[in-house]
Amino acid sequence: MNPKQEQLGPNHRFLAAVGASTMAPFWVAGAIVLLLPRALVGLKERGWPAREVLRQAYSAGNRSVLLVAVTLASVGMILVYHGGLQAQRVLGDMSPVGPAFIQILLREFGPTIVGLMVAARVGGGIAAEIGSMVVTEQIDALRMNAADPIRFLVTPRLIAVFLTTMALTVFGCAVAVASGAVTANVLFGVPHQSFLNLSMTEPGDLITGLIKAAAYGVYVPLAASWAGLSAGIGSEGVGRATTSGVVVGSLGIIVLSSVIGAVTFAFGL
Amino acid sequence: MSIEFKSLCKSFDGSRVLEDVSLAVEPGEVLFVIGTSGTGKSVLMRHVIGLHRPDSGEVWVHGQRVDLLSERELFEIRKRCGFVFQHPALLDFLSLEENVAMPLRRRFGLGRKDATERAVSWLSQVGITKDARSLPSEVGPGIRKRASIARVVALGPEYIVYDEPTTGLDLVNARRIDNLIRRLATETKVTTVVVSHDLRSIFGIADRVAFLYLGRLHALGSPEELRESNDPILSQFLRGRAEGPMVL
Amino acid sequence: MTCPPDDAGTKGGLGDALGQDLDASRRGAASYQGSSSYEDGVGASDNLFRRTGRVCIEVLSELGAMAYLAGRSIAALFPPRVEWQGLIISMHRFGVQSMPLVIATAFLTGVVVLLLAAVYVRAYGATQLVGWAAGYATFRELGPVLIALMFSGRVGSKNTAELAAMKLTEQIDALRALAIDPYAYLVIPRLVAMALVLFALTLMGNLFAIVGAATTGELLLDVSYHTFWNSFAENVRLADLLHGLFKAVVFGIAIGIVSCRCGLSARGGATGVGRAVNRSVVSSALAIFVLDYLITYLLP
Ligand SMILES: Nc1ncnc2c1ncn2[C@@H]1O[C@H](COP(=O)(O)OP(=O)(O)OP(=O)(O)O)[C@@H](O)[C@H]1O
Ligand SMILES: [Mg+2]
Numbered sequence: 001m002n003p004k005q006e007q008l009g010p011n012h013r014f015l016a017a018v019g020a021s022t023m024a025p026f027w028v029a030g031a032i033v034l035l036l037p038r039a040l041v042g043l044k045e046r047g048w049p050a051r052e053v054l055r056q057a058y059s060a061g062n063r064s065v066l067l068v069a070v071t072l073a074s075v076g077m078i079l080v081y082h083g084g085l086q087a088q089r090v091l092g093d094m095s096p097v098g099p100a101f102i103q104i105l106l107r108e109f110g111p112t113i114v115g116l117m118v119a120a121r122v123g124g125g126i127a128a129e130i131g132s133m134v135v136t137e138q139i140d141a142l143r144m145n146a147a148d149p150i151r152f153l154v155t156p157r158l159i160a161v162f163l164t165t166m167a168l169t170v171f172g173c174a175v176a177v178a179s180g181a182v183t184a185n186v187l188f189g190v191p192h193q194s195f196l197n198l199s200m201t202e203p204g205d206l207i208t209g210l211i212k213a214a215a216y217g218v219y220v221p222l223a224a225s226w227a228g229l230s231a232g233i234g235s236e237g238v239g240r241a242t243t244s245g246v247v248v249g250s251l252g253i254i255v256l257s258s259v260i261g262a263v264t265f266a267f268g269l
Numbered sequence: 270m271s272i273e274f275k276s277l278c279k280s281f282d283g284s285r286v287l288e289d290v291s292l293a294v295e296p297g298e299v300l301f302v303i304g305t306s307g308t309g310k311s312v313l314m315r316h317v318i319g320l321h322r323p324d325s326g327e328v329w330v331h332g333q334r335v336d337l338l339s340e341r342e343l344f345e346i347r348k349r350c351g352f353v354f355q356h357p358a359l360l361d362f363l364s365l366e367e368n369v370a371m372p373l374r375r376r377f378g379l380g381r382k383d384a385t386e387r388a389v390s391w392l393s394q395v396g397i398t399k400d401a402r403s404l405p406s407e408v409g410p411g412i413r414k415r416a417s418i419a420r421v422v423a424l425g426p427e428y429i430v431y432d433e434p435t436t437g438l439d440l441v442n443a444r445r446i447d448n449l450i451r452r453l454a455t456e457t458k459v460t461t462v463v464v465s466h467d468l469r470s471i472f473g474i475a476d477r478v479a480f481l482y483l484g485r486l487h488a489l490g491s492p493e494e495l496r497e498s499n500d501p502i503l504s505q506f507l508r509g510r511a512e513g514p515m516v517l
Numbered sequence: 518m519t520c521p522p523d524d525a526g527t528k529g530g531l532g533d534a535l536g537q538d539l540d541a542s543r544r545g546a547a548s549y550q551g552s553s554s555y556e557d558g559v560g561a562s563d564n565l566f567r568r569t570g571r572v573c574i575e576v577l578s579e580l581g582a583m584a585y586l587a588g589r590s591i592a593a594l595f596p597p598r599v600e601w602q603g604l605i606i607s608m609h610r611f612g613v614q615s616m617p618l619v620i621a622t623a624f625l626t627g628v629v630v631l632l633l634a635a636v637y638v639r640a641y642g643a644t645q646l647v648g649w650a651a652g653y654a655t656f657r658e659l660g661p662v663l664i665a666l667m668f669s670g671r672v673g674s675k676n677t678a679e680l681a682a683m684k685l686t687e688q689i690d691a692l693r694a695l696a697i698d699p700y701a702y703l704v705i706p707r708l709v710a711m712a713l714v715l716f717a718l719t720l721m722g723n724l725f726a727i728v729g730a731a732t733t734g735e736l737l738l739d740v741s742y743h744t745f746w747n748s749f750a751e752n753v754r755l756a757d758l759l760h761g762l763f764k765a766v767v768f769g770i771a772i773g774i775v776s777c778r779c780g781l782s783a784r785g786g787a788t789g790v791g792r793a794v795n796r797s798v799v800s801s802a803l804a805i806f807v808l809d810y811l812i813t814y815l816l817p
Contacts, residue, residue, distance in 0.1 A: 067799055074806040078662070079633065081813075082654040086634060090646045100636040108629060120670060120798045128791020135787045200636065235685050235790045239678025242794040246670045251618060254625055318694055340693075347696040358691035361683070372695045375702070417691075424695070 035222045039158050042151025049156045056160035064121040068172045071117050075109060076176035080183045094188050098195030101180050107205040110173040112257045115216035118165050119249030123224035126157055127245025130228025131238040154225045165217035204269035215256050223249045270332045271296045271460050272317055272428060277326035279312060286312050288484045299454045299461045301471050304481035310464045311355055314430050318352050319343040351426035355433050357413035359405040365416040366401040369423050391423040396442055411438050431463045435470055447474050586778045590708060593701035600706045607710035615671045622667045623722030627729025630654045638738050647740050648748030651730035656723055656757040662809050664722045665768035668715055669801035673776035676707060677797035680780025681790040708773035715769035716762055764812050771804045
């Protein structure tokens with residue numbers, strides 16, 4: 001709480017609290033966005049921290065590949081099941097199930113669900129890692145050695161998670177399509193040829209999906225690093241940082257998904 | 270019926286902490302356990318209420334062999350035997366008062382009002398009055414420590430293990446805690462084990478002192494006997510000299 | 518691998534609850550380190566089989582530990598003694614913490630469900646489908662699953678962080694030393710509160726999802742609210758709603774078990790809390806998907 005608030009009367013204090021909690025998301029968003037140029041500047045000054053990027057990308061991919069596979073397989077199954085029920089009930093024709101599923105998967109679900117999983121797994125991990133560095137004063141030690149913690153910690157994670165997210169999105173979509181095809185075949189007897197059909201997918205869908213994946217790939221590591229860097233004290237501090245890394249990450253993805261969806265829709269993609 | 274360790278050994282991840290410790294606490298006495306940091310005093314004490322189990326050896330409390338009891342059966346022992354942790358370990362979401370009152374309510378089914386009354390009176394016995402309603406995070410470590418002592422003694426156990434009750438307290442409060450420990454032992458015959466680095470408490474209230482060194486029981490006797498002893502290691506420890514035969 | 522007597526030498530067989538948790542995880546860590554250093558020496562023999570085997574063993578022992586926690590919690594229910602204060606405080610906290618996130622998610626779910634149906638509506642003019650499609654998919658599947666995912670991210674992870682911090686500052690041991698069963702005092706109120714709160718949130722979220730779907734239909738597909746409502750009211754049954762709410766309760770208990778287990782088995786200082794939280798979020802997500810599949814498959 002702001003010390004100034006104590007001077008206000010009860011009504012004003014209430015308004016101030018409402019105002020503060022309304023503004024909080026914007027402050028957070030601003031802080032996260034501001035991390036981007038600072039991380040990129042590090043890149044320009046020092047070149048690619050190739051080794052660290054590889055290490056981070058390996059750990060991020062290794063950690064989340066199983067989760068993404070299971071999640072996207074389940075999502076593929078659920079969506080095809082419901083799409084199939086709808087088609088069966090209304091159209092009596094199962095041929096659009098596959099193409100419709102693939103279209104909406106590439107445009108909406110694939111990138112967003114993968115993004116949410118990356119936010120939970122990798123984002124939470126980054127927030128925990130950086131958060132415990134803050135708590136154990138390793139960040140201050142970095143500063144004492146005149147090393148910029150952002151360039152040192154955030155830049156390689158940003159690049160690594162960006163690359164990993166793109167790769168995982170492609171992988172996750174492939175898994176979802178495969179599990180969807182199997183589901184449609186087993187439950188509704190749809191042959192694979194008619195399921196794996198891109199007739200409803202347009203370039204715009206693919207572009208929208210890719211834009212989303214890229215945006216999440218940039219947003220998640222920044223949000224997680226922000227959460228980690230603003231950790232409080234003690235073991236609770238790390239816990240809170242990790243939680244807020246996951247929460248801010250997944251909320252941001254939902255917002256980004258809507259915004260990008262609206263913008264691409266407006267551009268007729 | 271008291272507390273007894275029989276040739277107890279304990280190691281963590283292959284490194285030996287306690288080696289063949291045998292020690293019997295007499296009913297109603299105040300036994301001090303002293304020794305250098307990291308020699309395993311806290312580990313030894315945690316065996317009494319089954320928070321650690323020995324690799325070999327036996328632990329007897331109130332006529333029962335606790336190292337064989339299940340968690341459920343241990344609760345009966347823990348109702349008889351209070352334990353004050355080295356780090357206060359108060360529940361961080363309850364105020365000091367509630368921290369003391371909650372076990373009273375759960376254990377004895379007291380009403381909220383009675384439990385709070387008793388909690389307040391025990392807190393004042395350890396010198397906490399105006400901070401009783403604060404959360405543990407809002408008060409200093411010395412107050413937390415004393416509140417954690419109040420939480421245990423309020424339950425009226427027959428045995429109490431204190432792990433460094435006076436460490437980090439000012440001299441006045443440390444003597445008050447000493448008096449409380451002594452009074453409980455003398456008046457209500459509480460069998461007491463105290464881990465301490467505080468020489469004033471040791472020579473003030475101990476009936477007997479056990480000296481642990483490198484995970485073994487090195488010496489045992491009354492405070493006077495230990496003071497007069499000419500064992501080089503013991504006398505270096507009690508006089509607090511940097512130079513001497515002790516290895517760390 | 519030899520069991521240290523910390524958990525093996527007990528008469529009850531079940532062993533020392535939390536001590537066992539601790540030792541089990543310590544042993545896991547030790548064996549992991551042991552095997553990796555061994556592999557360093559052997560070089561090429563880190564094969565797929567060994568890795569798969571290790572993962573399987575870890576998953577199984579984790580499942581065992583969770584079953585153990587569930588069993589201990591149920592055992593702690595006897596004699597029945599409701600920690601009303603803890604229950605109400607937990608419910609309030611969990612509800613307040615997750616409300617905004619759940620409303621946002623639910624609304625988005627509605628939008629997304631409608632987009633799923635939009636293809637048919639656009640291509641085949643099947644407007645009579647819209648309300649049913651939205652209601653059926655939301656109530657039975659997407660509503661409970663997505664809301665539970667968000668709930669686990671917000672509430673489950675916070676719960677893990679709290680319990681982990683309590684574990685690492687010896688508060689859990691202190692409860693045991695006071696002869697208060699941590700399962701009865703800490704775990705049960707949280708399990709019950711999570712089940713009840715997730716039930717209520719799903720009920721409320723369904724409402725927002727339907728509003729979101731109807732609005733999307735009106736704005737994007739020119740399906741009037743009236744058409745939407747007719748299709749919804751005619752085709753969606755109470756059973757669909759109940760099916761989803763049953764899932765919500767199961768998910769709530771599962772998130773509770775997973776998050777408590779991860780918190781109580783935390784070790785290793787500040788870093789340990791972060792690791793526990795991370796593990797909790799991921800395991801909850803997996804648990805939700807597996808249970809969703811099982812319930813959909815087994816229940817009408
Ligand atoms: N749970 C545990 N796991 C692994 N090692 C432990 C554990 N608990 C204690 N140890 C080790 O056992 C040794 C003895 O610790 P203990 O806390 O008993 O020392 P102490 O005599 O109480 O010291 P101090 O006076 O500083 O409190 C230490 O080396 C410690 O690292
Ligand atoms: Mg100690």
